[in-house]
Amino acid sequence: MRVLHTIAELRAAQAGHRSAFVPTMGNLHEGHLSLVRQAREAIGAQGLVVASIFVNRLQFAPHEDFDTYPRTLERDCALLQGAGCDLVFAPSEAELYPEPQGYKVLPPPALADILEGHFRPGFFTGVCTVVAKLFNIVQPAVAVFGKKDYQQLMVIRRMVRQMALPIDIVPGETSRAEDGLALSSRNGYLSPAERAEAVQLSQALRQVQAQVQAGRQDWAALEAEAVQVLAARGWAPDYVAIRRQADLGAPQAGTPLVVLAAARLGSTRLIDNLELPG
Numbered sequence: 001m002r003v004l005h006t007i008a009e010l011r012a013a014q015a016g017h018r019s020a021f022v023p024t025m026g027n028l029h030e031g032h033l034s035l036v037r038q039a040r041e042a043i044g045a046q047g048l049v050v051a052s053i054f055v056n057r058l059q060f061a062p063h064e065d066f067d068t069y070p071r072t073l074e075r076d077c078a079l080l081q082g083a084g085c086d087l088v089f090a091p092s093e094a095e096l097y098p099e100p101q102g103y104k105v106l107p108p109p110a111l112a113d114i115l116e117g118h119f120r121p122g123f124f125t126g127v128c129t130v131v132a133k134l135f136n137i138v139q140p141a142v143a144v145f146g147k148k149d150y151q152q153l154m155v156i157r158r159m160v161r162q163m164a165l166p167i168d169i170v171p172g173e174t175s176r177a178e179d180g181l182a183l184s185s186r187n188g189y190l191s192p193a194e195r196a197e198a199v200q201l202s203q204a205l206r207q208v209q210a211q212v213q214a215g216r217q218d219w220a221a222l223e224a225e226a227v228q229v230l231a232a233r234g235w236a237p238d239y240v241a242i243r244r245q246a247d248l249g250a251p252q253a254g255t256p257l258v259v260l261a262a263a264r265l266g267s268t269r270l271i272d273n274l275e276l277p278g
């Protein structure tokens with residue numbers, strides 16, 4: 001495995017090969033590694049698996065954790081090597097943004113200003129801009145995005161479709177700890193007591209799933225109940241939302257649905273989701 005810091009070095013290393021790409025912000029965990037393994041499956045033994053590690057300033061609001069986001073390059077590279085990655089692209093900020101990024105990719109508000117985008121204005125513009133740029137640099141045949149960031153996966157899929165980018169977007173299942181907590185780099189911010197409580201977010205989603213499977217269709221009441229359960233336990237929920245899987249629009253019985261949630265536990269904001277069969 002090689003670790004490359006410049007676009008020129010990466011392009012030279014990729015010459016003549018098809019690539020499968022896993023973009024990350026580092027501080028890797030088993031969830032990322034499972035995406036790397038999926039990338040290998042998708043591209044085959046002859047292709048290259050490329051992972052990027054770049055903490056993208058554009059997708060952080062000024063009050064968010066850009067400065068404190070853990071930068072653990074050496075450990076990340078050891079993990080990537082173990083997972084079968086071929087090339088790590090870890091550019092400096094000056095390499096990726098040599099001048100202020102005035103050109104940006106603006107995703108459609110109906111998809112990008114709801115849910116995460118409502119609570120983190122500009123977040124998906126930052127994500128789409130860096131992902132479009134990374135796609136142009138890496139020029140992958142395949143890119144793997146985790147379902148843990150469900151809305152991000154939808155936003156990127158639609159960008160690729162509308163911009164006719166020749167990239168196959170492959171979704172990766174969410175990796176969970178034994179108790180059900182979705183793996184996330186931000187879990188590292190939790191105190192031991194918060195870590196014990198954190199499982200309640202996935203429990204709340206499972207509870208919604210069970211109710212829907214039992215035939216309930218009073219979506220707003222189900223959402224409100226889940227919010228209340230979390231709030232009563234000391235969480236500050238941003239949302240629990242039941243949406244259509246296809247476009248994150250308002251739910252309809254008989255279509256595949258997904259329940260998504262974001263909530264703060266202490267100072268850590270966690271997100272999770274669960275698909276509900278249609």
Ligand code: PAF
Pocket residue numbers: 023024025054056059127130131149152
């Ligand atoms: O999901 C992430 O880690 C980031 O949003 C991504 C896709 C690497 C873009 O910075």
